Amino acid sequence: MADASAQLMYQKRPGQCILQDAAQLGSSHCLQKSKTYARIGQHLPAAKEENLATCTPADLLVYMESHWLPNHAGTMLPDGSVIACPSGCLSHLSTGFLLIGRDGDWDPSNGTGNPVVSTDLT
Numbered sequence: 001m002a003d004a005s006a007q008l009m010y011q012k013r014p015g016q017c018i019l020q021d022a023a024q025l026g027s028s029h030c031l032q033k034s035k036t037y038a039r040i041g042q043h044l045p046a047a048k049e050e051n052l053a054t055c056t057p058a059d060l061l062v063y064m065e066s067h068w069l070p071n072h073a074g075t076m077l078p079d080g081s082v083i084a085c086p087s088g089c090l091s092h093l094s095t096g097f098l099l100i101g102r103d104g105d106w107d108p109s110n111g112t113g114n115p116v117v118s119t120d121l122t
Helices: 003-012 014-025 028-043 057-071 087-099
Strands: none
Touching (some): 057 087
């Protein structure tokens, strides 16, 4: 498969592509990434034809607040408090963006770069 064709498949169906990669590699880490890509794909606004290729930091914030945080109870700390840490999810998403060629710092003026690498998310 040509590189451009593979990149387009990752943009449109990243979860499916990573799942295929994971089956070939036998990696539970790849399977977790696949689940992350599939989940965010389900929550991006379909009416705007959003996908990993067009996702913005604002889209990531909406996903994290509306889906990820409510569905991840977090980790119990020694003092009894609970904290949910989205860094693993964001790391998987960042890798997904890199796989489709969205690397470097997020540039809001032209919508390029990796949206995880945005001051909105740090």
